[in-house]
Amino acid sequence: MMSGQIASRRKKDSALKLLFLAATSVGVLALILLLVTILIDGVSSLTPDLFTNYPSRRASSSGLKSALVGTVYMVLIMAPLSFLIGVGAAIFMEEYTNKGWITKLIQLNISTLAGVPSIVYGILGLTIFVRTMHLDRSLLSGALTMTLLVLPVIIVSAQEAIKAVPNTRRDASLALGATKWQTVQRAVLPSAFPGILTGVILAISRAIGETAPLVMIGALTYVAFLPNNLLDQFTVLPIQIYNWIAKPQTDFHDLAAAGIIVLLVMLLFLNMIAVTLRNKFQKNL
The missing domain is CATH 1.20.5 (Single alpha-helices involved in coiled-coils or other helix-helix interfaces)
Known part of the structure; x- marks a missing residue:
């Protein structure tokens, strides 16, 4: 049987x-x-004109210049903010808080936020940054909204990397007379840094490909200028690609395909950097 x-x-x-x-x-x-x-x-x-021309109503003279620059600017603002806040929150949660019910509740909320649809973050950014803080539909509003989007992912990945560090490293550091912060800085973070860096770069890669949050806060689909400051209006690659796909002309669809190739190359490049840096720091350890 x-x-x-x-x-x-x-x-x-x-x-x-x-x-x-x-x-x-x-x-x-x-x-x-x-x-x-x-x-x-x-x-x-995929010609030089694609990278040097602004969007146009004529496909023959249309390009990605403003969208590409807008994407780079947004990443330059978002990356340091999300790294500092996300890694700092992970260190505080893992190394300094007591594992009581309040900490568990906060941890549950952070893990839940990591799976929330991106459009929800767009609504949150519209409410907080555009309307409450009166930042309008600016580059700063977009970068802060995308920072909110990636923060839960960075916090969770950084926590997992910190948890993976053996407690013997902490105990040895404390036994030699190091303070709590010295232990975190010199014993925990060097071991956890490869995992933290990988999580940060992958989270930023996700943000580069997002469209819904930026559409919600009002990022433009047609921008024929470069932002001169943080409060200027902007556009990014996914929005420009969406704008071209929505047009009926076949030539614009070919431009959209070229934009998708550029976006894929950017994402693959970031993933390659994540793998390379992780391997490098692991070898150093």
């Missing part, structure tokens, strides 16, 4: 594995087909 049940379970497991492999194969093939289609449509539009 038992052997029959075991055989039945093995058959079910085998069927589930085959189903999973089939679904994975279909997903991979669909992704490859999508990438090939984008490359075929967009390679012809």
Whole structure:
């Protein structure tokens, strides 16, 4: 009787594995087909003019200059803010707070916020930064909204990296007479830094590809100028790509495909930096 049940379970497991492999194969093939289609449509539009021209109503003279610069500016504002606040919060939660019910409640809320749809952060940014703080639909509002978006992810990943550091490092540092902060600074953070840095870069990569929060706060779909200060209006790559795809002309669709290729290259470059830095710091440790 038992052997029959075991055989039945093995058959079910085998069927589930085959189903999973089939679904994975279909997903991979669909992704490859999508990438090939984008490359075929967009390679012809990857010219120097694409990076030096502003958006235009004519596809022949339209480019990504304002969207590309807006994306870079937003990352330059968002990255240090999210790193300092997120890593600082993770250190405080893991090293300085008591593990009581209040801490557990805060931790539960942070973990929940990491899975909240991005459009919710757009509504939050619209309410706080655009309307309450009167920052209008500016580059600063967009960067602060995206900082809110990535903060839960950075905090959770940094906490996991700090938790992975053995307690023997802390005990040895404290036994040698180091203070709590010296222990965190010289014993904990060097060991946790590769994981923290990887989490930060991957979170920023996610923010670069987001569109919904910036649409909610009113980032423009057509910007033929560069922002001169933090309170100027702006646009980013995903919004410009969306604007081109929404147009009926085929030439704009080719430009959108070229914009997608540029965005993919940026994301792959950031992921490559994350892997390289993680390996480098792990070797140093």
